[in-house]
Amino acid sequence: MTIPSATVSRLVTYLRILEELELSEVRHTSSGDLAERAQVTAFQVRKDLTYVGRHGTRGKGYTVAVLKREIIRVLGLNQRWKVVIVGMGRLGHAIANFPVAAEYQFEYAGLFDVDPNVVGTSVGGLPIRHMSGLPKFVSEQGVDMAFLTVPPERAQAAAEQLVQAGIYSILNFAPIVLRPPAPQDEKEISKTREHHNVTVENVDFLAGMKRLAYYTRRPSGPEAEDI
Ligand code: NAD
Numbered sequence: 572m573t574i575p576s577a578t579v580s581r582l583v584t585y586l587r588i589l590e591e592l593e594l595s596e597v598r599h600t601s602s603g604d605l606a607e608r609a610q611v612t613a614f615q616v617r618k619d620l621t622y623v624g625r626h627g628t629r630g631k632g633y634t635v636a637v638l639k640r641e642i643i644r645v646l647g648l649n650q651r652w653k654v655v656i657v658g659m660g661r662l663g664h665a666i667a668n669f670p671v672a673a674e675y676q677f678e679y680a681g682l683f684d685v686d687p688n689v690v691g692t693s694v695g696g697l698p699i700r701h702m703s704g705l706p707k708f709v710s711e712q713g714v715d716m717a718f719l720t721v722p723p724e725r726a727q728a729a730a731e732q733l734v735q736a737g738i739y740s741i742l743n744f745a746p747i748v749l750r751p752p753a754p755q756d757e758k759e760i761s762k763t764r765e766h767h768n769v770t771v772e773n774v775d776f777l778a779g780m781k782r783l784a785y786y787t788r789r790p791s792g793p794e795a796e797d798i
Contacts, residue, residue, distance in 0.1 A: 572622070574622045574645070578619050578622055579646070581609065581611065581615070581616075581619050582619060582622070582623070582642050582645065582646060583646070584609045585605055585609060585616070585619070585620075585638075585642060586639065586642045586643065586646070586648075588605060588608045588609060589635050589638055589639040589642070590639065590674075592635050593635055593636065593639065597635060598634065598635055598636070599632045599633065599634060599635060600632055600633055600635055600638070601613075601632040601633065602614075602616040602617045602620070602633075605633075620633075620638070622645065623638070623641040623642055623644075623645045624641060624645075625638060625641060643675075648675045648676070649676075650676065651676040651678065652675075652676060652677050652678065652715045652716060653678055653680040653712060653713060653714045653715050653716075654671070654677055654678065654679055654680060654714070654715065654716050654717065654718060655679070655680055655681045655682065655683060655705075655708075655709075655714050655716075655717045655718070655738070656679065656681075656682050656683070656717070656718045656720060657683045657684075657702070657705075657717050657718070657719050657720065657721060657729055657733065658683075658684060658719060658720035658721035658722075658725075658729070659682050659683070659684040659686075659689050659694065659699045659720075660684075660689075660720065660721075660722075662720040662744060663682070663684070663718075663720040664694055666718055666720065667679060667682055667694040667695055667697070668694065668695060679695070679697060680712050680714055681697065681700060681708055681712065681714070682694060682697050682698070682699045682700065683699065683700050683701070683702050683704075683705055684699050684700075684701070684702070685701065685702050702729075702732060705732060705733070705736045706735070706736040706737070708736075709736045709737045709738060710736075710737065714736075714737070714738050715738075715740060716738065716740035716741065716742065717733050717738045717740070717741050717742070718742045718744065719733070719741050719742065719743045719744060719745060720744045720745070721745060722745065723745045723746055723747045725745075726743065726745035726747050726749060727747065727749060727750065727752075730743070730749050730752050730771070731752040733752075734752040734753070734769055735752075739768065739769045739770065740769075740770045740772075741769070741770070741771045741772070742772050742774060743771050743772065743773050743774070744773075744774050744775075746775055746777055746778075748773075749771050749773075751769040751770075751771055752769060753769070
């Protein structure tokens with residue numbers, strides 16, 4: 572069963588809320604409580620949670636630990652995911668130093684770049700490899716996803732290299748709209764994967780900054796003339 576994308580996003584939000592509740596040693600919650608914290612309606616929460624097999628009824632709550640476990644299972648966060656970071660500049664380094672594996676089973680399997688000054692150095696005990704070695708690395712190690720942290724003008728080509736190497740899930744940090752690259756050899760891919768759609772998720776703090784500017788703008792403040 573495919574879960575609608577907006578529901579997947581809300582499940583991630585519910586999971587964060589459940590983690591917070593667990594930290595505060597709250598054992599039970601309700602669709603009304605989750606709705607208030609997630610800023611959606613209780614009807615929406617109940618509808619979303621039918622996708623995780625929880626058919627909440629009015630007045631009857633959810634056990635935080637059980638609901639959390641079910642959402643983790645449905646999202647696939649109980650599995651081990653091997654991640655590569657492509658583009659080991661400022662952001663690549665910062666992400667490589669961030670403990671993604673702290674709770675869920677994301678594991679940095681490899682770090683890649685093209686700059687000879689960077690290739691051969693290491694971060695957190697992992698060597699930075701040259702992009703030319705990516706296809707061999709993926710076929711040997713079985714990589715699940717990539718964090719793409721290259722300059723925007725390099726991102727499309729790098730994304731295509733990722734897909735050619737067999738990585739179909741990309742977390743794109745570059746501020747461009749990637750055209751989802753098509754997998755190369757459809758037959759090869761369908762032998763090894765249940766589905767072979769390329770999924771791109773974008774992370775863009777600059778977009779957040781622009782939205783924030785809109786909400787923060789001064790009604791009669793000075794404006795830059797040339798914009
Ligand atoms: P940077 O210039 O410090 O690093 C980019 C790295 O990518 C360099 O090491 C470069 O050698 C490498 N690179 C270039 N082409 C490559 C290729 N084809 N394959 C592999 N590696 C390649 O840049 P940065 O400041 O780390 O930013 C990286 C990207 O992240 C940029 O696109 C930037 O706009 C974006 N960014 C996004 C966010 C966000 O919130 N999404 C925040 C900051 C930066």
